[in-house]
Amino acid sequence: MRKALSREKLQGIYGQIAKRYDFLHAFLTAGTDQKGRRILVENAVRQGDRILDCGSGTGSAGLLAARLAGERGRVTLFDLSAEMLAVAREKAIREGLQDRVTFQTGDMARLPFADDSFDVVLSTYSLCPLDDPEQGALELFRVTRPGGRVAVAHSTEPENRLVRWLAGRIEDIAWRFPRLSMGCRAVSVVSVLERAGGWVVLAKRIGLPLWPFMLFIVEKPASPASSSPGAGCAPSTSSLRFCHQSPPPVLRKQS
Numbered sequence: 001m002r003k004a005l006s007r008e009k010l011q012g013i014y015g016q017i018a019k020r021y022d023f024l025h026a027f028l029t030a031g032t033d034q035k036g037r038r039i040l041v042e043n044a045v046r047q048g049d050r051i052l053d054c055g056s057g058t059g060s061a062g063l064l065a066a067r068l069a070g071e072r073g074r075v076t077l078f079d080l081s082a083e084m085l086a087v088a089r090e091k092a093i094r095e096g097l098q099d100r101v102t103f104q105t106g107d108m109a110r111l112p113f114a115d116d117s118f119d120v121v122l123s124t125y126s127l128c129p130l131d132d133p134e135q136g137a138l139e140l141f142r143v144t145r146p147g148g149r150v151a152v153a154h155s156t157e158p159e160n161r162l163v164r165w166l167a168g169r170i171e172d173i174a175w176r177f178p179r180l181s182m183g184c185r186a187v188s189v190v191s192v193l194e195r196a197g198g199w200v201v202l203a204k205r206i207g208l209p210l211w212p213f214m215l216f217i218v219e220k221p222a223s224p225a226s227s228s229p230g231a232g233c234a235p236s237t238s239s240l241r242f243c244h245q246s247p248p249p250v251l252r253k254q255s
């Protein structure tokens with residue numbers, strides 16, 4: 001895996017591109033970024049949830065979650081970049097969601113929240129620039145309450161060998177222009193969450209052939225007893241149900 005950019009460098013990059021970020025990211029990913037956020041939020045968030053959006057940037061996922069969680073829902077948008085959060089704040093006000101949302105700067109490698117604090121923790125495209133993405137993923141898991149959900153989207157390697165090679169050459173070029181690469185590279189974190197005891201309840205690949213994304217939702221078991229067959233089922237507003245039919249947990253691939 002490519003060496004991550006320093007936190008100071010990332011802060012500088014995102015500070016400079018904050019106002020153009022939404023357009024730039026949507027353009028580079030041909031809009032598949034928003035599709036990923038929508039799938040995760042619609043399948044992870046329920047009415048009244050306490051939600052943390054980690055590396056929230058301009059808040060695209062967190063604000064979607066705030067809408068879905070309703071008036072009783074609460075969302076914390078957390079990011080390294082004050083400039084990205086300033087754009088998020090403007091969007092929240094425009095959408096009339098400011099009463100449900102709080103904004104906090106900080107480093108997601110060391111989250112300033114107690115264990116088990118949130119019903120849902122989101123990370124959309126924000127583990128990719130971290131120095132240690134696996135450690136970052138474990139932080140998301142730590143602050144999720146038992147029975148809660150960690151919902152992640154991140155860049156991943158293309159499956160086809162030739163396409164992977166080509167994507168690597170394009171990445172070599174993009175990494176010469178940090179404002180283009182945004183410090184993002186393909187990572188892999190789902191297995192560390194499974195080793196930590198999480199259950200994958202949704203897994204899906206989306207994105208462009210040259211820039212694919214991995215989406216997954218991992219549930220933190222409520223208690224050891226909930227690993228018995230049929231336990232852990234809960235109604236969801238979406239077409240997918242969060243339901244563990246039998247141990248080991250079901251890996252649900254969405255086509």
Ligand SMILES: C[S@@+](CC[C@H](N)C(=O)[O-])C[C@H]1O[C@@H](n2cnc3c(N)ncnc32)[C@H](O)[C@@H]1O
Nearest residue numbers: 014055056057079080081084107108124125126
């Ligand atoms: C590619 S953007 C993703 C933003 C947003 N989640 C989205 O869906 O568009 C990556 C974000 O992660 C933030 N970030 C990078 N390193 C971070 C860190 N160590 N702690 C908190 N945020 C970080 C950046 O400031 C940036 O806003």
